[in-house]
Structure formats: structure tokens, C-alpha cells
Amino acid sequence: MFDVDARFARFLDHPVVEPFLIAFLGADYRHIDNDLYYTYPGYKGGGWHRPTGHVIDGKFICPMVKVFYCITDVGPNEGEFEVIPGSHRAQFSPADYHKRLDLPAQHIFDDVNAGDIILFNEGLIHNGLPNPSQKTRKTIIVNFGRRDAGVWQGYKPLSQTLNLD
Numbered sequence: 243m244f245d246v247d248a249r250f251a252r253f254l255d256h257p258v259v260e261p262f263l264i265a266f267l268g269a270d271y272r273h274i275d276n277d278l279y280y281t282y283p284g285y286k287g288g289g290w291h292r293p294t295g296h297v298i299d300g301k302f303i304c305p306m307v308k309v310f311y312c313i314t315d316v317g318p319n320e321g322e323f324e325v326i327p328g329s330h331r332a333q334f335s336p337a338d339y340h341k342r343l344d345l346p347a348q349h350i351f352d353d354v355n356a357g358d359i360i361l362f363n364e365g366l367i368h369n370g371l372p373n374p375s376q377k378t379r380k381t382i383i384v385n386f387g388r389r390d391a392g393v394w395q396g397y398k399p400l401s402q403t404l405n406l407d
């Protein structure tokens with residue numbers, strides 16, 4: 243997205259977000275990838291997941307922080323995003339309950355205003371609910387890692403973009 247419009251670079255060091263990224267990942271945090279993410283009317287839901295970042299071999303790790311810049315309002319039954327607070331410390335796998343919609347202790351983001359930001363450790367078990375409404379939920383997702391994280395293939399800005407004054 244930075245190649246399309248360099249103003250999207252604001253999402254790399256947004257003044258509200260940057261202090262959290264520094265606290266969780268270090269002052270030399272890195273951009274990993276980004277997506278313009280739409281969940282359309284009729285979306286069937288994504289399924290609970292967490293790529294990494296939980297307890298592995300008794301050690302807690304946080305290699306990646308996900309930042310959701312919400313660009314639409316989202317109310318109840320509009321395909322809300324949901325997380326299980328604290329689940330980044332759990333040692334079980336989401337595989338067994340992947341298909342379930344509701345889980346105990348889940349938090350459903352059903353009071354979102356455009357402009358809100360959701361920031362979380364990717365180790366938190368999370369999901370996008372089915373969207374039975376007529377509204378599309380739109381999110382700009384930007385993922386960040388520690389200094390040793392690499393930008394994912396296809397997400398590195400063009401050299402012309404990086405050379406902008």
C-alpha cells in the first residue's frame with residue numbers, strides 16, 4: 243500500500259500506536275506485512291486461529307503485533323472481530339475448536355467506530371465472525387515484528403517509494 247500512496251506510511255509510526263510497538267517489540271521494530279481486509283455480507287467467518295507467539299516449550303514469546311485500523315463502524319451481528327483475552331498464555335492449540343463460533347471469555351468488538359484501532363499480540367486466539375449484515379467490514383491490517391523479523395515477500399516497498407523526500 244505504501245507504493246500506492248506514501249501517506250499510508252503514517253500507519254508505520256502512528257503516534258497512538260508507536261509507543262505500544264516500542265514497548266512490545268523494541269524501538270527498532272519492523273514492518274512485516276499489511277492488508278486491506280474486507281469481510282463482505284455473507285462472509286462465513288474465518289475460524290479461530292493464532293499463527294505463533296504463544297507458549298512454546300515453556301517459554302512465552304511475542305514475535306508479532308497485529309494492528310487493525312478500523313475504517314468502518316461495526317455493530318452487533320455485522321461480522322465482528324473477536325479475541326480471547328489472555329489466550330496468548332495458553333498452551334493448547336486452536337485446532338480442536340476451530341469451527342466453533344463462541345468460546346468462553348471471548349471479547350467481541352461490536353462497538354467499533356471508524357478510526358478505532360485494535361492492537362494485539364498475534365498469539366492471542368482470534369477470529370472474524372460470519373457477516374450476516376448488508377455492511378462490509380473494512381480494516382487496514384498492519385503487522386509488526388522485532389528487529390530480526392523480515393518483511394514478507396511481496397510487501398517490501400519499491401525502492402522509488404523508499405527514496406521519497
Ligand SMILES: O=C(O)CCC(=O)C(=O)O
Nearest residue numbers: 281288323368369370383
Ligand atoms: O478481521 C478478521 O476478520 C480476521 C483477521 C485475522 O484473523 C488476521 O489478520 O489474522
